[in-house]
Amino acid sequence: MADTEAREEVTAEELADLWPVLSPEDRVEGFHLLPRAEAEDLFLTRSARDQADLLRAVPHEEQRSWARLLAPDDAADLVQAAEPEERERLLGLLDEQTRRDVRALLAYAEDDAGGLMSPRYARLRPDMTMDEAIIYLRRQAQERLETIYYVYVLDDAQRLLGVVSFRELFAAQPGRRVRDIMRTDPVTVRDDQDQEAVSRVFRDTDFMALPVVDAEGHLKGIVTVDDIVDVVEEEATEDIQKIGGMEALGAPYLEVGFTAMVKKRAGWLAALFLGEMLTATAMARYEGEIARAVVLALFVPLIISSGGNSGSQATTLVIRAMALGEVRLRDWWRVMRREIGAGLALGAVLGTIGFLRIVLWQAVRPTYGEHYLLVAATVFCSLIGVVTFGTLAGSLLPFVLRSLKLDPASASAPFVATLVDVTGLVIYFTTATLILSGTLL
Amino acid sequence: MADTEAREEVTAEELADLWPVLSPEDRVEGFHLLPRAEAEDLFLTRSARDQADLLRAVPHEEQRSWARLLAPDDAADLVQAAEPEERERLLGLLDEQTRRDVRALLAYAEDDAGGLMSPRYARLRPDMTMDEAIIYLRRQAQERLETIYYVYVLDDAQRLLGVVSFRELFAAQPGRRVRDIMRTDPVTVRDDQDQEAVSRVFRDTDFMALPVVDAEGHLKGIVTVDDIVDVVEEEATEDIQKIGGMEALGAPYLEVGFTAMVKKRAGWLAALFLGEMLTATAMARYEGEIARAVVLALFVPLIISSGGNSGSQATTLVIRAMALGEVRLRDWWRVMRREIGAGLALGAVLGTIGFLRIVLWQAVRPTYGEHYLLVAATVFCSLIGVVTFGTLAGSLLPFVLRSLKLDPASASAPFVATLVDVTGLVIYFTTATLILSGTLL
Incomplete structure (x- = not known):
């Protein structure tokens, strides 16, 4: 009750x-x-x-x-x-x-400007006087127009000639004609333009609405900025879910059915798992080395996760910069140069921490045997190699995907980590062989 | 030239x-x-x-x-x-x-509604007639108002009484007064409200502008939806960069100085590295087991990365759902129940693949010794445990951070992966000891 x-x-x-x-x-x-x-x-x-x-x-x-x-x-x-x-x-x-x-x-298509637009816009003819325009608009305002803030000036064939803001009409002297006060050559979007590109036009221009035209310049509708808020949020959600290593859910978390959600996650997780199996193959290849120097196995998770983490940083940065239009396909070399530098610097930082950790730990509680300095050197060099490779792979992958016309956001953090894990093992054990052969190996 | x-x-x-x-x-x-x-x-x-x-x-x-x-x-x-x-x-x-x-x-504060608003709004008094209102607005339209689409009705103390859209004024009969046609009790935002909350109000209401009032109901300014597009994009970028395991850059990728960028990345990377060092400690604890059964070391990267990947999925899902207001603090138990189920299901899928991989590989090229079925069983059970733990930790962490008033997005994919790596090793070697003692161990 x-x-x-x-x-x-x-x-x-x-x-x-x-x-x-x-x-x-x-x-x-x-x-x-x-x-x-x-x-x-x-x-x-x-x-x-x-x-x-x-x-x-x-x-x-x-x-x-x-x-x-x-x-x-x-x-x-x-x-x-x-x-x-x-x-x-x-x-x-x-x-x-x-x-x-x-x-x-x-x-x-749902993701095109045409799928976002409303056909209910306010329109005028170029030769109307201000008085005629106001009367005509007043009649249109009775219908449920999307906005009367912008008024679109069309010729007889419905081609867009110009735009006039309601405020300009309102402030203009009664004797003038629409043609005299309209802005010609207005910013437009094409009806088949992707909604992400449309949202960038809004961001770069600060208009409240944009006209949508077809290839011949006919006005088909308008897109208003309030719809763009949803688009921006939706696209960010998709990218975030892909970066997290799964298919985009396409609906609020609590509303997606359990089975549908598990399916969307299981697909990527299984694919990553299959890729990650190569680590077992790589490890088997170095089984002899591990058996001779078990100490090497101790640092495997540390080394490969560092490559994964630095790759995850690099890939998220580049994916987001691409989505925002800050970085384009042709900037790949600029990004590469930057990321090689970042990778070397970050690798040196982690390598130094790793080196010190082994040396200090050994002083407190001897765990790593008589050749601990060589082990520390192996960890130092491997970290520089693995982190640089991770950073490079993470930043390059979105470019590769985009140039293949795939979504750069699919270069998810877990995907890069998996890629880097296998290579990381090879880098680590190769470095170990070079530094330790004759002593531990 | x-x-x-x-x-x-x-x-x-x-x-x-x-x-x-x-x-x-x-x-x-x-x-x-x-x-x-x-x-x-x-x-x-x-x-x-x-x-x-x-x-x-x-x-x-x-x-x-x-x-x-x-x-x-x-x-x-x-x-x-x-x-x-x-x-x-x-x-x-x-x-x-x-x-x-x-x-x-x-x-x-820059991130509050007050930091977003414009003080240039169109205003009217409640007792004006339509004709007076139009004349008064026309005078205001000469100034650079943010919008004349919404007109705010204020009392003598500048308190917000109501809102009227320009269209309504325009369509109303001349004899009426502003008071008669205004909407009272309009949707408002508070000047000290966070911009993320403001963007949610825009999303839920589809207004083009919202009035910003202080605690006493005085109108301080308006926020327009075109500014919200920037806010939504900015907040998503911050979250994405945090999910990628770094501090938010706060500026376009190519414009951030190299040193500043490396610093923002090195901090988190070093913190993750220090956390990941616990894996070396954990591995050292199981050095004896590895020496006796080197085969166990082969699956270490596979096992821990599976935990990391499933944790990364769960944490990104929950972080985004929280940012969009789809999931709140008090929903934690609902999310937990769902994620435990998802973790068990996903773990079973990966476990089965892992089991089959070992058994089939052994049939083609014997690598894993006579007890390969027991090894396969260890991998199967560990994967269920590790994936369930990863999923649970990944989904719980954003709740813990939020309840501590920290940003849930800091539960980055790499952070969860690091957390899960250490626990993953413990789960794996404990399972191995239970299943293999008496045979391999």
Whole structure:
């Protein structure tokens, strides 16, 4: 009883706040408890996936009125988020004009500018006077335009001639014409441009909206910066999950089914495991050396993990710099030079710490035998080699992936670590053979 | 000569495009070649750090006119990006009103809503009629307002009473008053709220701008969504670099000085190395076992890296979910349960692959001695233990850090890997002792 009462007092704000951690059933239950106006606010600010779930949960006769709240780009996202067999039914809930818009939007790939844009922009003709323009805009403002902040000036063939901000229209003298005050040659994005590239244009220009044109310069829609916030967040999440060594989940952590999540993680983990098996092969190759000098085995985890860690740093730096457009394919040599230097410096730091550790430890508690200085020298030299190699491999790999048209973020930290582990063992045991043969080996 | 001619033809757009990869000297040189209007466009879209550099490069008598192009929030960022000893001189370049605004903004922490906001918002009084409102707004539009899309309704004490969109004003009947059409109880952010929290409010509400109020409800400024794009990108970059196992660089990769970059990487790398040294101690503890059964050493890299990889997956998932607000502190037990399940499942997958690998390899080329089945069983059991532990540690650590008020992103993949390496060795050799004592050990 107390529970029911508490639930009845829920507000849209509280529900939005709790949303990420509620079960689908609790969401629907809370949603039904809200007054219509608050429920609408909540509905409109949910993700496309959640909107589809909510729509499925309202009574059949109400679905049409809920679906019609959505702007065409949001309706398109909702249709895309729904199961394929449900899509036609959802399209059927929309009014004629919106349905046409949505079908046009659905033709674009989800990650392209065309898949992000809204076809509801404010438009003017170049020869309108200020007075005509204001009257015409006032009429357009009755429709649900995405923004009236920017107004787009089109010729008869719907080609984009220029842009004028509402503020400029508002401040201009009544006698002038749109043509006189519009900015020609506006910044545009292409309808087939990737959303990551679109987000970079927004970052570099500080516009609140950008017009989307096709190859012939026809205006197809506009992308607003609030959609870009979602894009930037989504792309960062994908990159972070790939860097962590798994497939991007594509949905909030707690909402992905357990089996789906384990599958996405098991694939990469098994692939890394298969790669890492080469370490067992490499180790078997040096079994004789280990049997003769067990002391060598003691430093194996230390050496290979140092290569992995430095490679992980280098690869994350380069992946992120590429995603932000700070580093391009042709900068590879500049990055290489820098990373070779960084690798040598970092390797020297770790090598020195390692050397001192062995020498000091030996003084306190003799563990490493009479040739401990040679062992320390082996560790020192190996660390320089392994860390430099790790840094180099970690920074080069994103370039290789990008030049193969693959996602640089797949050069995940665990992937680089695995690559470096095998090579690290070879570097370590080769160094050991060079330094220790005649004494320990 | 050809080089000079080519340079003289540079446009603002080309320069903006090349910007990230140009040296500071080339940037200034290109900037000087642009006509004033294009140079202004370029200047206004650069980062605060770049603006400070450019400002330093223009002739002394021109600096004032360049500095005055900046809105107060951008000017505050520029002052913040400059060296401390230069700040007063930069403030001196601004006009009286802007300088006052900038000083007020500088009092806020850079990462707070107050540090992001602009004090130039459009405002109205509640009792104005539509006609008065339009005239008053028209006068405000002459100033450089951040946006006229939202208009804020204030009482005499500057407390926020409501918000009205320009579109609503524009579409309302002339006789009505602002009070009648404004939305009361608008969504606000607090001036001392962290920018990450502010970006979540934007994501959850789809507004283009939000009012920033102090504890008493006075309107201090507005934050626009285009600034949030930068915040989201910046926060993701910081998290990605921390996940990669280093301090956040705080500037584009190619622009950070070599020494500064190596320092930021060496710190964490050395800390991880010191932690990883425990593996040498742990290995020394099992030196006897290794000497008796060298075959055990062969699988050390495989076992510990599997723990590291699964831990890296778990920690990145949880860190990102926390940053997006999908998972909160109190969800720890839900996440734990899920991750224990995932760890067991993933461990079983890897364990099975490892078991089969040893058995099949032995059939083709006997390497692992007569007790190879027991060795395979050791690897199988250890992998389940190590992967489960890695997954658990990786997912728990961000919760521990957050509950200690530290940044969960510091639970970097390499940090978790290091933690898991030591424990992994203990799990592996303990399992080996249990399974192999009496035969190999």
